[in-house]
Amino acid sequence: MYQLFFTPAWFNGFDLVFDIIGLVIALLIAAYSWRVYRISGENKFAYFSFAFLLLAGGLLFKSFTHSVLYFTPLRDSVTEVLKPALGSKLKFSDLYYRAAFFLQMALMLGGWLLIFFISQKSRQRLTKYYEVSQMALFLYLILLISIVANFNYFVFYLTSAVILGMTVLNYYKNYLNTSRNENAFRVMMSFIFILIGNLFFIFVFIFESFYVFGEVFMLIGFLLLLSAYSKAKKGKKNK
Amino acid sequence: MSTTKRRSRLELIYDILLSIQNKGGVIKPTHLMYKSNLSHKLLNSYLDELLGKELVIIEEIQHKKRQSPSKVIKLTDKGSGFLAEFRRMREFTDAFGL
Numbered sequence: 301m302y303q304l305f306f307t308p309a310w311f312n313g314f315d316l317v318f319d320i321i322g323l324v325i326a327l328l329i330a331a332y333s334w335r336v337y338r339i340s341g342e343n344k345f346a347y348f349s350f351a352f353l354l355l356a357g358g359l360l361f362k363s364f365t366h367s368v369l370y371f372t373p374l375r376d377s378v379t380e381v382l383k384p385a386l387g388s389k390l391k392f393s394d395l396y397y398r399a400a401f402f403l404q405m406a407l408m409l410g411g412w413l414l415i416f417f418i419s420q421k422s423r424q425r426l427t428k429y430y431e432v433s434q435m436a437l438f439l440y441l442i443l444l445i446s447i448v449a450n451f452n453y454f455v456f457y458l459t460s461a462v463i464l465g466m467t468v469l470n471y472y473k474n475y476l477n478t479s480r481n482e483n484a485f486r487v488m489m490s491f492i493f494i495l496i497g498n499l500f501f502i503f504v505f506i507f508e509s510f511y512v513f514g515e516v517f518m519l520i521g522f523l524l525l526l527s528a529y530s531k532a533k534k535g536k537k538n539k
Numbered sequence: 540m541s542t543t544k545r546r547s548r549l550e551l552i553y554d555i556l557l558s559i560q561n562k563g564g565v566i567k568p569t570h571l572m573y574k575s576n577l578s579h580k581l582l583n584s585y586l587d588e589l590l591g592k593e594l595v596i597i598e599e600i601q602h603k604k605r606q607s608p609s610k611v612i613k614l615t616d617k618g619s620g621f622l623a624e625f626r627r628m629r630e631f632t633d634a635f636g637l
Contacts, residue, residue: 332631333631336628336631336632339549340548340549340628341548342547342548342549344637345637348635348637418636418637419635419636470636471636473636474636477636478633478636481633481634483630483633483634484633484634484636487634487635487636528635529631529634531630531634532630532633532634533627533630533631534627
């Protein structure tokens with residue numbers, strides 16, 4: 301059976317819980333951003349909402365494929381039932397995993413990239429033709445990377461780390477531009493944690509336990525995003 | 540070179556509503572124009588939108604000294620609620636660099 305990389309067996313299941321928490325947080329931010337878009341009518345909020353939907357989609361596919369991989373008894377019994385009917389065709393199940401991993405990677409990379417674009421402080425971003433064409437080129441590269449990463453998984457995490465690194469820089473600028481706003485700091489820190497998480501994932505092939513560190517850092521990152529979101533939703537009373 | 544930042548549509552609406560609230564919920568149109576730093580034409584177009592959404596209302600006030608009544612713009616309860624929502628949205632946009 302095809303697997304991206306091997307993870308510590310004792311951690312199987314915990315990562316699913318972590319990813320589902322991340323998924324819920326991403327959906328909350330997407331929903332609120334959509335609400336802001338409905339009120340303001342500004343496209344950047346719709347793009348931001350879409351970016352977090354892509355992340356949620358990526359995490360959903362990740363959780364789904366990993367849960368099928370982890371629950372061996374269920375998988376084996378399904379295989380036993382299907383064997384008489386499908387016979388040798390069962391070997392094509394690899395295609396299913398590759399397709400699922402491809403979708404997971406394409407959606408996650410698309411989400412990170414869109415957040416990076418939105419965090420760029422250029423005027424009329426995402427409206428000019430050249431920016432749209434730039435995005436189309438990046439989308440092509442994302443699809444390409446997602447295919448290649450099915451054979452060399454670290455390409456996906458390396459690309460994510462590069463995009464996240466640039467996003468962290470943008471959020472550092474945003475933190476300074478907002479007169480060191482507490483929430484802007486939280487958002488910057490959350491992306492730093494997510495970046496560290498992705499850096500750990502790159503080196504899982506050296507040390508399996510790096511997967512655990514990666515998942516923990518990702519979870520902290522998403523929890524910080526949740527904290528920034530909930531603080532923002534409460535709002536400042538005197539402004 | 541000017542260093543002033545162009546306000547977004549959201550910020551303009553926020554500034555208009557905040558100007559009215561800072562004046563105790565009632566303001567004269569000319570005062571609002573100066574406070575929100577908008578042209579007459581632009582302010583009217585935004586006011587039409589705010590009136591349509593029932594965030595503000597226009598009332599006529601009769602003065603003792605003047606014969607003709609003057610118009611004032613009043614912030615509605617819905618407008619006050621909207622202003623609170625705007626503050627939360629601003630906090631969200633600041634935090635996420637939007």
